Amino acid sequence: MAVKEFTDLMRIDRSRFVVTPERLGVYRPGEHIDNPRTINPEPANPKERDADFDDWLQPDDPVLQVDHDTSMKRYIQRSVDIMVAGLESAVNAGPQSTDGLRDMGAALHILEDFFAHSNFAELSLIKLGHTRVLPWTSKANCKHPLPLVTGTFGGSDIIASLAEPLGRILFSPKDKPFEAFRAGERYERDQIIQIILGEHPEPGLLAGYEAFLEARDQWASQPFSEQVERFYAFIGTPGRLLGNAFGIAMQSLAVWLGNSVDDLQTLLNEDPNTSGSTDPS
Structure with a gap:
């Protein structure tokens, strides 16, 4: 980011x-x-x-x-x-x-x-x-x-900090001009997914995504790949509109999730205003 x-x-x-x-x-x-x-x-x-x-x-x-x-x-x-x-x-x-x-x-x-x-x-x-x-x-x-x-600062605070920015990256509407994949290029979304999977206890998930990226690189190196991608981008316009609507909904959900963490902490943890504690969450 x-x-x-x-x-x-x-x-x-x-x-x-x-x-x-x-x-x-x-x-x-x-x-x-x-x-x-x-x-x-x-x-x-x-x-x-x-x-x-x-x-x-x-x-x-x-x-x-x-x-x-x-x-x-x-x-x-x-x-x-x-x-x-x-x-x-x-x-x-x-x-x-x-x-x-x-x-x-x-x-x-x-x-x-x-x-x-x-x-x-x-x-x-x-x-x-x-x-x-x-x-x-x-x-x-x-x-x-x-x-x-x-x-x-705990695990729930990490969710509060990252939910909104990750939501905007992972579920951003595809309203940019057409751009064909470039061999070796790692886009912002790719980097975020690699970071997330790199922290996952199952190493096979990251290995699988790396294999997908290598396959995409091989495809992008083909001389006809851009024409094929441009054609599918054109005929996929209706589906892209639906995908954009889904992305907007997921972004809103991520923002709501991040904003709800502090309320849940107040509800589930002790209230330092009345508990005698000087250690708020």
Whole structure:
């Protein structure tokens, strides 16, 4: 999805924008100011899957507690340290460095997440007298009775984040001008499907799709393939209209699914406004 947003930059020097394991990294709560609290951790040792993962925190770990003087969760300071280190790295690398710009973007993302992932806005409204606003936390033993907290990030949050953009890619209406398949070309939809199947526990699914892509490449290399595809595109117009209607419906369903996750979390999980917890989902 990022490739689609930065095509102009990639035309300049594609090698500077190749995704590598080091650049991609792994999910770390501190890079998003997420609450690192874990329930039923799996696997037991995350470093068995990737050495770059953070260790699971025990429920009684001090970093999960509210700091009395700042009235904030202690793990938030860890994110501040990561942000400062990223900004320093960007300054040292200079504005011409793609890695430096990447560090700056990651650092500013943490600053953005302070407002997006915390109850900062709710606490500010309550401070201004809007007492009917829910703080998304219970009171704690700290300077200000209601602490500043952030939410955890789990599997359901992944669905909320990706449902809409994936729906727009996988079920986009085919309203573009005719374009014949090109041998070796991997379109945006192909890349997304490869990523999804690459994470599936059944490796045969990815192997099957790779075989399909190889067969498509062989077809596209034939001198008559474009004429045949153009003919079928013409006679398939009625079916394409029906397919577009299906795609629009599936896009709407994906948007609805993504928007419903937070409501389901509120319904099925504990309510931090009344449960005594300072760990909202």
